[in-house]
Amino acid sequence: MSTDSPVISRRWWPRSMASRLYLILFAGLMLAQGLSFGLLYFERMQSATAVMFNTLEHDVGTSVAVLDRLPAAERSRWLNRLERDNYFYILGSGEPGDRLTTQRSRDVLALIAKEVGPDYRVYGNTISMSPERYQVHFTLHDGTPLTLQITPHMKPLAAWLPFVFTLQVILLLVCAWLAVRLATRPLATLAEAADAMTPTANGPRIPQDGPAEVARAAKAFNTMQDRIALHVKERLHILAAISHDLQTPITRMRLRVEALDESPEQQRIIDDLHELQHLVKEGVAYARSAHGDAEKPMKMDVGAFLESLVFDYQDVGQPVNMADTIAITATVRPQALRRVLVNLIDNAIKYGGSAEVALHRAAPDAFTITVSDRGPGIPEDELEQVLQPFYRLESSRNRDTGGSGLGLAIGAQLIASIGGHLQLANRDGGGLQAVITLS
Numbered sequence: 166m167s168t169d170s171p172v173i174s175r176r177w178w179p180r181s182m183a184s185r186l187y188l189i190l191f192a193g194l195m196l197a198q199g200l201s202f203g204l205l206y207f208e209r210m211q212s213a214t215a216v217m218f219n220t221l222e223h224d225v226g227t228s229v230a231v232l233d234r235l236p237a238a239e240r241s242r243w244l245n246r247l248e249r250d251n252y253f254y255i256l257g258s259g260e261p262g263d264r265l266t267t268q269r270s271r272d273v274l275a276l277i278a279k280e281v282g283p284d285y286r287v288y289g290n291t292i293s294m295s296p297e298r299y300q301v302h303f304t305l306h307d308g309t310p311l312t313l314q315i316t317p318h319m320k321p322l323a324a325w326l327p328f329v330f331t332l333q334v335i336l337l338l339v340c341a342w343l344a345v346r347l348a349t350r351p352l353a354t355l356a357e358a359a360d361a362m363t364p365t366a367n368g369p370r371i372p373q374d375g376p377a378e379v380a381r382a383a384k385a386f387n388t389m390q391d392r393i394a395l396h397v398k399e400r401l402h403i404l405a406a407i408s409h410d411l412q413t414p415i416t417r418m419r420l421r422v423e424a425l426d427e428s429p430e431q432q433r434i435i436d437d438l439h440e441l442q443h444l445v446k447e448g449v450a451y452a453r454s455a456h457g458d459a460e461k462p463m464k465m466d467v468g469a470f471l472e473s474l475v476f477d478y479q480d481v482g483q484p485v486n487m488a489d490t491i492a493i494t495a496t497v498r499p500q501a502l503r504r505v506l507v508n509l510i511d512n513a514i515k516y517g518g519s520a521e522v523a524l525h526r527a528a529p530d531a532f533t534i535t536v537s538d539r540g541p542g543i544p545e546d547e548l549e550q551v552l553q554p555f556y557r558l559e560s561s562r563n564r565d566t567g568g569s570g571l572g573l574a575i576g577a578q579l580i581a582s583i584g585g586h587l588q589l590a591n592r593d594g595g596g597l598q599a600v601i602t603l604s
Contacts, residue, residue, distance in 0.1 A: 183349045190341040198333060215243060221252075221273065225313060226280035228254065233285075233305045240309075252315040259300045259312030262290035270299045273315065277301055290528075318396035351379040355386060408445045415442050467493045467532065468524055474506060475522055485510055491524055493532050497603060498583045505576040505587070506536065509599045512572055515536035531604040539596040548589045552577040 179185050226248040232240050232254070244254050265271050270289065278287040285303040291297045292314075301313040358369045370390075371383035415438055422434045468490045478485035506522075513520035517538025527533045543551060549572050576599075577587045585603040592598050 171565075175399050182352065183345050186345040186348065187341065190345065191338065192336045194341060195334070198330075198337065202330065210492075222276040222280040224249070225277050227312065228283065229281050229303055229305075232311060233307075237307065237309060251317055252313055255312040255314060256309070257312060258310040259302060259314065260292050262292045262300065263301060264291065265289050266291050266294065267297065269317065270297075270315075274301055277313075293357075317577060322584065350383070351375060355382065358386060411445050412442070444511070459487060462496045462498050464496045465499060467497065467534075470499065470502075471506075471522055471534065473525055474503065474510075478510065478520075483514060486519070486521050487523070488521040488537070489523040489525065491526060493524060493526065493530065494604065501579055501583050502601075502603075504603065505579050506534070507537040508572055508576045509601075513540070513597070513599075516540040527602060533602070534601040535598055536601075537596060537598040539592075539594075542595060542597045543589060544592040545591065548591075551589065552587065 173175055178187060192373060204529045218222070231247070232243060237241060240256060242299030247254055265274060270291065274287065274289040281287060281303065284306070287301060287303055289301045290297055292300060296316065296318070298314065299316065303311040303313070305311055334558065357428050358371050361369055371386055373380050373383045373387065375383075419438050422431055422438070425431050471490065475485050475487045510522070513536055519537075519538060521537045523535045523537070525533050525535070544571075553574060573587075573589075580587045580601055583603075585601055588600045588602070590598050590600065
């Protein structure tokens with residue numbers, strides 16, 4: 166239970182760095198913008214309340230004094246002149262209501278009562294709370310009741326304010342998008358370069374510009390590519406030197422053994438020397454397979470190329486057939502592709518007795534070449550492992566049964582070096598199918 170809870174609680178969290186930065190920046194900016202807007206609105210309300218309290222007491226005191234001194238017949242004509250946004254006067258006792266309930270209404274009543282004095286017998290009552298509405302009652306010197314009805318409210322927001330707020334939010338989002346894009350673009354470029362990296366350092370070189378951290382990472386990546394290329398080159402030179410140095414003593418040993426009297430022991434020694442020579446050649450072939458992209462690409466008819474290869478096998482009596490083909494013209498490296506196909510076809514003949522070659526369109530810009538057989542196949546859990554160097558399905562070190570463990574590894578590495586992919590799969594009804602995907 167405890168192992169699943171972190172996964173469930175983080176399902177809402179985006180997986181990509183760009184999305185996470187967008188979310189963090191957007192949430193932070195919106196929170197800051199909302200807080201600023203709330204504080205400004207609160208400050209505006211406080212200021213307006215302070216101004217209202219400051220002017221209300223003097224304005225009401227003056228208005229009540231004016232109405233008290235006017236003749237009773239002229240007072241009604243002055244009511245509109247003394248009306249304000251939040252309050253107006255009524256000649257009469259007003260409406261019945263409850264005692265004042267809010268602190269603000271009690272403060273207003275106290276200010277007015279202090280301003281006009283005790284002669285007017287000031288008191289107040291609440292008429293309603295939604296919206297808030299209360300009245301302040303006076304008694305003029307001639308005994309006429311006067312009511313001040315107050316409806317406190319803030320002045321409405323300016324019509325242009327929502328548009329300004331929306332424009333600010335859009336501007337913040339654009340700035341956040343630009344900041345995230347500038348921050349994540351070098352990482353995306355680095356990931357693309359890493360995916361396209363080859364052992365020969367022919368992959369894309371990352372520009373060493375931009376911020377100091379990005380330039381440093383780009384320089385380190387380019388240096389790493391150069392070091393990998395140097396290590397692979399040294400490995401090739403070492404294997405080539407070993408091959409050259411071993412060929413001469415192996416040849417001398419074969420000549421000396423062949424000069425001996427024929428015997429079963431002599432034949433076993435010759436077979437061992439032949440296997441040793443084969444291992445040396447395949448080791449060099451595997452090292453050189455990493456440099457398949459050194460060949461110049463050529464535009465050619467892939468179907469005709471495969472038919473020519475199949476006919477070469479048929480001319481020497483090998484059971485190789487062309488199952489399916491279509492007209493595909495593509496730019497490929499023919500020598501590297503031929504080496505891989507020969508390797509796969511030889512394996513199919515060796516372990517399956519025959520080989521079938523087919524060409525299919527996998528996508529508008531990609532195609533597949535399959536080499537199939539009806540042999541014993543490969544266990545499902547070992548389909549990926551057999552593409553690793555020196556991995557063999559059989560424990561025997563006999564080349565005729567177990568092989569050297571480099572054949573499929575050479576093909577996989579050579580295809581990868583020219584931008585393709587090799588995948589193995591068992592066929593329905595028995596057998597193995599090797600699928601080469603190129604674009």
